[in-house]
Amino acid sequence: MxxxxxxxxxxxxxxxxxxxxxxxxxxxxxxxxxxxxxxxxxxxxxxxxxxxxxxxxxxxxxxxxxxxxxxxxxxxxxxxxxxxxxxxxxxxxxxxxxxxxxxxxxxxxxxxxxxxxxxxxxxxxxxxxxxxxxxxxxxxxxxxxxxxxxxxxxxxxxxxxxxxxxxxxxxxxxxxxxxxxxxxxxxxxxxxxxxxxxxxxxxxxxxxxxxxxxxxxxxxxxxxxxxxxxxxxxxxxxxxxxxxxxxxxxxxxxxxxxxxxxxxxxxxxxxxxxxxxxxxxxxxxxxxxxxxxxxxxxxxxxxxxxxxxxxxxxxxxxxxxxxxxTDDMLKIRGVLIFPSQIEKALLKIDGISPNYQIIVSRPEYLDEVEVKVEASRELFSDEIKEMESVENKIASVIKKEIGLRVEVTLSEPGSLPRSEGKAIRVIDNRNFE
Amino acid sequence: MSVEQISVFIENKEGRVKKAINTLAKSDINIRALSVADSTKYGILRLIVSDTERTIKALEDDGFLVKKNEVIIVKVPDEPNGLNSVLEILDQNKINVEYIYAFITHKVDQAVVVMRLEDMENGKKLLKSKNAELLTEEDIKNL
The missing domain is CATH 3.40.50.12780 (ANL, N-terminal domain)
Incomplete structure (x- = not known):
């Protein structure tokens, strides 16, 4: 009304x-x-x-x-x-x-x-x-x-x-x-x-x-x-x-x-x-x-x-x-990325819950992005190589969305933070000082 | 003749394997065989247990991600060349082994080998035709 x-x-x-x-x-x-x-x-x-x-x-x-x-x-x-x-x-x-x-x-x-x-x-x-x-x-x-x-x-x-x-x-x-x-x-x-x-x-x-x-x-x-x-x-x-x-x-x-x-x-x-x-x-x-x-x-x-x-x-x-x-826009290797783009990509894949975490680091001189995603029964296999191929598949879907290769890591269901206020989706470990 | 195996997703975090084993102990479940496959980021705990369904329930209730699949369990002579003779059969017929782990028991004077093959059906047939002794769920319970 x-x-x-x-x-x-x-x-x-x-x-x-x-x-x-x-x-x-x-x-x-x-x-x-x-x-x-x-x-x-x-x-x-x-x-x-x-x-x-x-x-x-x-x-x-x-x-x-x-x-x-x-x-x-x-x-x-x-x-x-x-x-x-x-x-x-x-x-x-x-x-x-x-x-x-x-x-x-x-x-x-x-x-x-x-x-x-x-x-x-x-x-x-x-x-x-x-x-x-x-x-x-x-x-x-x-x-x-x-x-x-x-x-x-x-x-x-x-x-x-x-x-x-x-x-x-x-x-x-x-x-x-x-x-x-x-x-x-x-x-x-x-x-x-x-x-x-x-x-x-x-x-x-x-x-x-x-x-x-x-x-x-x-x-x-x-x-x-x-x-x-x-x-x-x-x-x-x-x-x-x-x-x-x-x-x-x-x-x-x-x-x-x-x-x-x-x-x-x-x-x-x-x-x-x-x-x-x-x-x-x-x-x-x-x-x-x-x-x-x-x-x-x-x-x-x-x-x-x-x-x-x-x-x-x-x-x-x-x-x-x-x-x-304007302030959670991530600039990764010069490319502007929003966490919402990664979320959008993840939701295209069956068996993925929309709980995720993006961890940005700069181990040497280049930015690295790790996306942690909760594994589910559909995504879990008894073989490491199968799990790795699931991770690679997710990484390709994300790449299509943001244009950058990220490292995907499967984690245990329920292990990523759910928020009652604001969810912390991004952890930026880069040191710009 | 194949036997059910349980795989558990283990995140690379302190105490997770222990927690899984602890869950089994609390539920009074006996582990017959166990192996861990790991990458730098996580591991997969593979278990042969006395009661598969109850184990799955106990682990899932404790928040673990669990999957059931089939493996072949073969008795091999507990002597040099024992395992080799079994693998030879598979190799000659180009059946790939995905993974393998072994355990010994007190009740049989033979080693027992757990195998997951790329082609489970043909592998089973082949081993049987060569008179390899495959164990059943029932055998596992009695070990």
Whole structure:
């Protein structure tokens, strides 16, 4: 269902007027209230008066993750502490986390956009949403939680982990929608199968999957094994959390709630703004956030924006599935590779589970890539030479996809890490110092 | 006459062989013969046991990747040239041996050789026609 028809199906002109009005307001407030933005804008020599059309946003400087980090913990807040009612942070895997502060209205907006996401994921008020995103400082759990409340569905706040309990709830409560990372969903499917259950024993109809990159092949796998419609959700703590964008069952890109977040695509090297249909780095500006507004945040996520109206009737700008990050792009012997390409290749081979690990090293002067894959009954043989020929076959399929020869190693089933948050797929042991 | 052999995938990690053997001990399974094939990255533990099905279940329950296949077990005279005479028969008929391992028992005064041949059917026929003594599952249980 379309949760908010007026906002989600708004005509272009009306939307652009709304966006411009909100953009000006955001710039004005951040300039007045956040010293580090004032400094940035002053240095760039722009002020709110220079923003006459939406295109003028290009005059504004970008905000990098490092900018937000240097404002740690609360220097990004644009309202007095009295008005902040909730705080979340990024995972901090690459350094100090970034902090986002939410006012009552921010929480309401967050609930609104995740309610839209639930609507896009076939949600109805009577649905029971098993929310296995982690509750806590991580935005995943509470984001979906706020949305379910706003939407009026039942949220089962089970949080991440404890697979045994997850399965018990799936079977006993007959949850109808599940939200978690796609790799955890796959792990749940595997665990259900190990206990002798299949799609016929559960009532799930859809999955809201995000917080990590995944592929169409993984979607097929999840849909088949859980008997669901598997849909992609996108969001990031710096902007608000999950719900910034969500796929509808048409599966032709994620609808960005662009009445609240203004998207641009840039060439990540030159910073030049690219057109619809061109691939580049996603840049987002919050249009309605009060607590932690962000101007032109460089997400490092690589995607393409699409303007055409979706057949579901929504006019929200769509973004393609994220195909990589500017910072996890691997440069191997000069060739750019995304882990998602290797995943795509692996899913073409029967008997391979999509759990894998990429280990990059530079033993002498040349990069070497090892891809660890879990062996299965189909791939296992009682002879070493057979096993080696399986590895070589997998290596050739990967080579076709990425153009590079990699070393494939079969490992024991269940031995590679499955994530409850973000899966660690790449270990780069090269020393560039 | 062929006998079932179990192969277990052993990752090159500390304690994995021990863990597999430990699983068998816990389930009270007797190992009749054992060999390990290995590459630099992993090994394959091959076992002839007293109860194949129960062994597979015990290993799989403990998370091991297991496969069952057939091998030939032949008695050879426990003396110089004993094994050679058996291999000679196969060689003359161009039947390749994939792998081979041997064990001795207390109950027969002969060595026992486990073989996997490229062409199992013809190998079996040939050995039988040359009066080689192939052991059955039943024989293995009684060893």
């Amino acid at each position: 379309v949760w908010n028809k007026e906002a989600e199906c708004m005509e272009k002109e009306e939307k652009e007027n709304l966006q411009l009005k909100r953009l000006k307001n955001t710039i004005k407030k951040t300039y007045e209230r956040v010293p580090f933005y004032r400094k940035k804008l002053d240095e760039a020599g722009v002020s709110v008066e220079d923003i006459k059309t939406l295109k003028d946003i290009e005059k504004l400087p970008f905000t990098e993750k490092s900018d937000l980090r240097s404002a740690y913990p609360f220097k990004t807040f644009a309202v007095p502490d009295d008005e902040i009612v909730e705080i979340h942070t990024s995972s901090g895997t690459t350094g100090k986390p970034t902090v986002s502060g939410y006012t009552k209205k921010d929480i309401d907006i967050w609930g609104e956009i995740t309610a839209r996401a639930i609507g896009m994921a076939l949600g109805e008020k009577h649905d029971k949403i098993q929310n296995c995103y982690g509750y806590g400082l991580f935005t995943g759990g509470l984001g979906i939680h706020h949305g379910a409340h706003k939407f009026g569905a039942t949220v089962i706040p089970i949080s991440a982990g404890n697979t045994k309990k997850q399965i018990e709830i799936l079977l006993d409560f007959q949850s109808t929608i599940i939200s978690c990372t796609p790799s955890y969903a796959l792990y749940l499917a595997e665990s259900l199968e190990n206990e002798g259950y299949g799609p016929e024993d559960i009532s799930l109809k859809s999955g809201i999957f995000g917080a990590e990159m995944w592929t169409e092949e993984m979607r097929d796998e999840l849909e088949k094994r859980l008997g669901i419609t598997a849909l992609n959700i996108y969001g990031l703590t710096e902007i608000i959390g999950p719900g910034v964008a969500q796929e509808c069952p048409e599966k032709n890109g994620l609808h960005i709630s662009d009445d609240h977040f203004y998207p641009e695509i840039i060439n990540s090297e030159t910073g030049e703004v690219l057109d619809y249909g061109e691939k580049g780095e996603l840049v987002l500006t919050t249009l309605t956030r009060e607590g932690s507004p962000v101007i032109r945040f460089r997400t490092k996520d690589i995607t393409t924006l699409r303007e055409e109206k979706c057949s579901c009737g929504r006019t929200l700008v769509r973004m393609d599935r994220i195909t990589g990050r």
